Amino acid sequence: MSSTCLPFLAEYAKNGRASCTACKQKIAQDLLRIAKVVQSPFHEDFITTNWFHVICFFTRVKPKSIEEIKNFDALRLDDQQKIREQIDNAGELLRDIREFDSAMSSFKIPNKEDKKTIKTKLPKDARPSPKKFKIELNTNEDDKLMKKQDKELFDLKDHLTILSKSQLISLLNANDQTVPEENSRIIENLADLMCFGVPSPCDKCNGNLKYKSGVGYKCTGDLDEWTKCENVNIDPPKKKFKVPSHMKKDNIFLTTYKPKIKKRIFKQTFSTKSLASVQKEEGDVDGPEVKETLALKGMQFVINRKSKTDRNKIMLLGGTVSSRLHKSFL
Ligand SMILES: [Zn+2]
Ligand SMILES: [Zn+2]
Structure with a gap:
C-alpha cells in the first residue's frame, strides 16, 4: 500500500469551507479533521475526500491502525495520541495493566522473579500482551520530554513552512539527504534533522536513515537493484545539521538556528516483525x-x-x- 492510496487522511483544516460528512456542520479552519479517501473505480488519480470532525469520524469509521492514516506523523503529539486511543483503546489497556499489577501485588510483595513466574502460570488470555508492557514502560518523565520535543518540532515546522521548496531542498542537499516525494514529508524530515541531528548513513547500504513515527530511524536505501533495505535504528549516531552560509543571509530563522544532537524519544508502536509484514504488503x-x-x-x-x-x-x-x-x- 503506497502512502498515496491510504484510505484515510488527517490534517489541520486549511480553510473553514468543508462540512463534516456525519453532522453536516462546517469544520473550522485549523481544526483537526479526518477524511475517508474514496478512489474512483474508473480513474486512478481521481479521489474524493469525505471530511469528518474527529469525534464524528470515529462514530462512523474504524481504521485498523494508524498506518492507514496518511499524514498521521505530521500531527501534533496530543492529536496523535487522541487518535491512537480511539483506535487501540490504549486507555483501556493502561487500566488493565494497573489492575493486573495491583492484583498481583496483593498476593505478597512480589519481586521481579515472582511476577515472571506468576505471569507464566496465568492462562494465556489473562497475561498482558507485550504491547501492554510497552505502554507501561513510558514513564511520566518520558511524557514530559516528549511534550517538550513536540513543541520544538512544531516551532521548527512553522518556520520551515515559510521557506520555498528550493530552499528546503538545498538544506537537505547540504546535509547529504535524499529529498522525500511529498512536501509535508520534506518538512517532517528537515524538522527532525534540525532538532536531533543528521543520522550517519546506513551501515548496510549507505542509504539515508529517516525517522518514521512509532518505528525509529528507518533506512530509505536499497540493498541491491531489487531489494529495499529494511535496516531500523532507534538511536543512530548523528552529526550536527549544516546550514549553508549563503542561505543565512536575510533569514533570521536560519541565522539564529543552533544545531544540536539529541536522542529522539518516541513510543515504539510497531515491532520489527509487524513492520516487515507491512512492507511485504507494500511490495505486492x-x-x-x-x-x-x-x-x-x-x-x-x-x-x-x-x-x-x-x-x-x-x-x-x-x-x-x-x-x-x-x-x-x-
Ligand atoms: Zn461532525
Ligand atoms: Zn540501509
Missing part, C-alpha cells in the same frame, strides 16, 4: 482479487541478468524474484 504487485489465478504463484525465480522488465513480468504473474539462489534449493 498483485491485488487480492486476482491472486488465486496467478500462473506463477508460489514459484521463485533467480535471475542472473539485471532486467527490471523480466522481474516485473514474473511478479505480475505471482512469482517471486531473487538475485541469489536460496539455500533450500541447493
